[in-house]
Amino acid sequence: MFRIALKMLLGDRGKYFGIITGIALASLLMIQQPGILISIFSRTYSFISDVALPDIWVMDPMVKYVDDSQPMLDTQLYRVRGVKGVEWAVPLYKGNQRVRLGDGQLVSSNLIGLDDATLIGGPAVMLKGKLADLRLPDAVIVDEAGATGRLAKPASPGKKAEPLQVGDILEINDKRARVVGIARAGATFQSQPIIYTTYTRATTYALSERKLLSYILVKAKADEPVANVTARIRHDTGMAARSADEFKDMTFLYILNNTSILTNFGFVVIVGFIVGAAVTGQIFYNFTLDNLRYFAVFKAMGATDRMLRRMILLQALLVGFVGFGLGAGATAVFAAITRERPGLSMTLNWQLLLGSSIAVAVIVLFAALISVRKVLKLEPAVVFK
Amino acid sequence: MNGPTSAVQCTGIVKRYGSGEAEVLALRGIDLEVRMGELLMLVGPSGCGKTTLISVIAGILDQDDGECLLFGQDITRLPATERTRYRGQAIGFVFQSFNLIPTLTAAENVAIPLLINGVPFESAVAEARVRLRDVQLEGREDALPTQLSGGQQQRVAIARAIVHRPRLVVCDEPTSALDGETGHKVMQVLKDVAVGSDRALVIVTHDARIYEFADRIARMEDGHIVSVEQTERGTTENAP
Numbered sequence: 001m002f003r004i005a006l007k008m009l010l011g012d013r014g015k016y017f018g019i020i021t022g023i024a025l026a027s028l029l030m031i032q033q034p035g036i037l038i039s040i041f042s043r044t045y046s047f048i049s050d051v052a053l054p055d056i057w058v059m060d061p062m063v064k065y066v067d068d069s070q071p072m073l074d075t076q077l078y079r080v081r082g083v084k085g086v087e088w089a090v091p092l093y094k095g096n097q098r099v100r101l102g103d104g105q106l107v108s109s110n111l112i113g114l115d116d117a118t119l120i121g122g123p124a125v126m127l128k129g130k131l132a133d134l135r136l137p138d139a140v141i142v143d144e145a146g147a148t149g150r151l152a153k154p155a156s157p158g159k160k161a162e163p164l165q166v167g168d169i170l171e172i173n174d175k176r177a178r179v180v181g182i183a184r185a186g187a188t189f190q191s192q193p194i195i196y197t198t199y200t201r202a203t204t205y206a207l208s209e210r211k212l213l214s215y216i217l218v219k220a221k222a223d224e225p226v227a228n229v230t231a232r233i234r235h236d237t238g239m240a241a242r243s244a245d246e247f248k249d250m251t252f253l254y255i256l257n258n259t260s261i262l263t264n265f266g267f268v269v270i271v272g273f274i275v276g277a278a279v280t281g282q283i284f285y286n287f288t289l290d291n292l293r294y295f296a297v298f299k300a301m302g303a304t305d306r307m308l309r310r311m312i313l314l315q316a317l318l319v320g321f322v323g324f325g326l327g328a329g330a331t332a333v334f335a336a337i338t339r340e341r342p343g344l345s346m347t348l349n350w351q352l353l354l355g356s357s358i359a360v361a362v363i364v365l366f367a368a369l370i371s372v373r374k375v376l377k378l379e380p381a382v383v384f385k
Numbered sequence: 386m387n388g389p390t391s392a393v394q395c396t397g398i399v400k401r402y403g404s405g406e407a408e409v410l411a412l413r414g415i416d417l418e419v420r421m422g423e424l425l426m427l428v429g430p431s432g433c434g435k436t437t438l439i440s441v442i443a444g445i446l447d448q449d450d451g452e453c454l455l456f457g458q459d460i461t462r463l464p465a466t467e468r469t470r471y472r473g474q475a476i477g478f479v480f481q482s483f484n485l486i487p488t489l490t491a492a493e494n495v496a497i498p499l500l501i502n503g504v505p506f507e508s509a510v511a512e513a514r515v516r517l518r519d520v521q522l523e524g525r526e527d528a529l530p531t532q533l534s535g536g537q538q539q540r541v542a543i544a545r546a547i548v549h550r551p552r553l554v555v556c557d558e559p560t561s562a563l564d565g566e567t568g569h570k571v572m573q574v575l576k577d578v579a580v581g582s583d584r585a586l587v588i589v590t591h592d593a594r595i596y597e598f599a600d601r602i603a604r605m606e607d608g609h610i611v612s613v614e615q616t617e618r619g620t621t622e623n624a625p
Contacts, residue, residue: 001497001500001501003500003506004486004489004493004497004500007486007488007489007493008486008488008489010488011487011488011489012488293484294484294486297478297480297484297486298497298501299445299469300443300445300472300478301472301473301478301497301498301501302469302470302471302472302473302474302476302498302501302502303469303473303501304466304469304470305465305466305469306466307501379445379446380445380446381440381445381446383445383478383480383484384436384439384440384480384481384557385436
């Protein structure tokens with residue numbers, strides 16, 4: 001009878017497509033919106049992820065998240081270097097500076113100053129030029145999203161803006177900067193262009209500030225547990241010291257607690273679930289109602305309640321499987337299209353697929369439940385009415 | 386030991402609908418026997434209880450009082466699932482509005498009772514094709530119900546009612562949706578394929594044009610059987 005159940009479902013194409021469209025849309029919302037949310041949250045700590053080499057980030061105790069750098073005195077670097085268990089410690093500048101474009105427009109950008117000697121903290125993927133070129137006079141490296149986006153050369157009338165190229169000149173706080181490379185960097189929460197230069201040069205671009213040391217990046221010795229070194233830095237210097245993962249968590253939680261992003265996206269996900277359940281439940285229930293007479297015929301002809309339950313469950317699982325597949329597929333296409341784009345993007349992981357598939361299973365089981373209830377209460381004698 | 390001589394033996398069947406002042410007594414103590422090998426027609430005005438009675442006989446409606454034995458067995462005493470299974474094996478149904486599943490082919494519709502009884506799909510459909518030939522629908526096995534005429538649809542329904550070789554076939558107004566000639570042909574098919582010495586056929590009808598096919602005619606009025614007449618055909622065919 002399972003084949004009969006499937007033929008009944010697939011034969012009513014209008015309702016079948018209505019049901020799977022409802023589930024596909026619900027799946028799309030339930031996968032895509034959290035996917036975008038995860039992507040947005042991962043942007044909050046993308047800079048920490050990009051600076052992969054150090055074990056420990058040392059910062060002013062008042063720092064709340066990665067973009068909230070509270071400058072420290074340069075002398076803190078030497079104190080950290082003196083802590084037992086520290087393999088190396090390098091300075092890092094991170095701050096917002098204004099970049100003037102060719103048409104006079106000012107663009108707020110994220111300026112990263114890397115240790116002059118080691119260039120630790122620089123971008124891992126260079127698309128054009130070399131990281132070492134930062135040692136050239138006035139040299140800066142711009143991230144790809146910035147070079148093609150907000151820092152792109154202003155368009156002349158009727159033409160499109162041209163991406164920033166190696167050799168182009170910028171002005172940062174009225175000082176000359178020459179682009180020596182284009183790099184790939186993780187998109188930031190504020191979607192600002194990222195400009196890399198050396199620590200010394202960054203301090204000249206940001207002259208107005210008295211203290212300029214944003215972070216100290218530390219590598220623990222191989223035989224020293226990171227947690228021990230972190231605790232020692234805190235104790236010996238009075239600075240805050242956190243592992244990269246701790247700093248990511250702290251940044252993530254700060255954004256989570258101080259913005260309404262989670263509420264907004266969560267609302268859309270809940271609406272997606274409710275609308276999906278309502279639409280799917282309603283159409284599936286209508287499908288069952290339309291076939292109620294035939295279920296009564298089956299009952300009269302000897303189909304047991306167990307058989308009817310399994311038929312309806314099979315129909316529900318099929319529409320759930322197909323609908324979820326379409327929704328997840330559409331979301332995967334969306335994720336693939338937006339993966340390399342600097343703007344909107346989403347993260348698609350197995351946890352998200354598992355969670356949404358469970359939600360869809362709940363929806364179709366709910367739809368099946370209300371339908372089964374109706375069928376089981378049905379008197380087979382209605383076949384003669 | 387000989388088996389029962391009656392296909393159906395109803396004694397004192399009472400059926401009520403509703404309660405209190407809204408109570409309707411649909412069957413008021415029905416006594417009726419359907420013999421093996423006969424075609425019994427239940428006739429009478431609308432609302433006299435014919436459909437209620439065949440629902441009780443077929444085991445899809447419980448009587449409030451009385452006893453109805455099906456081939457010597459009171460199926461109301463069986464557990465619900467056993468009773469459903471018994472119905473699936475022993476009874477075939479033909480409905481006034483055919484009740485064919487519109488998304489299934491004729492052969493698949495006919496196969497349903499076999500599938501319910503656990504026959505594998507391919508075997509069930511193969512058997513259904515044979516039964517469709519029996520009702521002169523060869524070549525129409527893969528047609529959908531909407532592609533068939535009313536008479537053809539009712540023949541599909543008849544094939545479905547007999548495909549699993551039930552011992553009792555109950556029909557509710559099988560010709561009322563058909564013109565006279567088609568109704569006559571359908572009845573001939575039904576008579577040919579559904580009646581046998583170890584089986585019985587009960588037909589509820591208003592259609593006087595088909596009375597000639599009956600062995601006996603039971604007339605109902607207001608929840609009672611008022612008469613049971615042996616027809617000329619019944620007398621001839623059942624004569625020793």
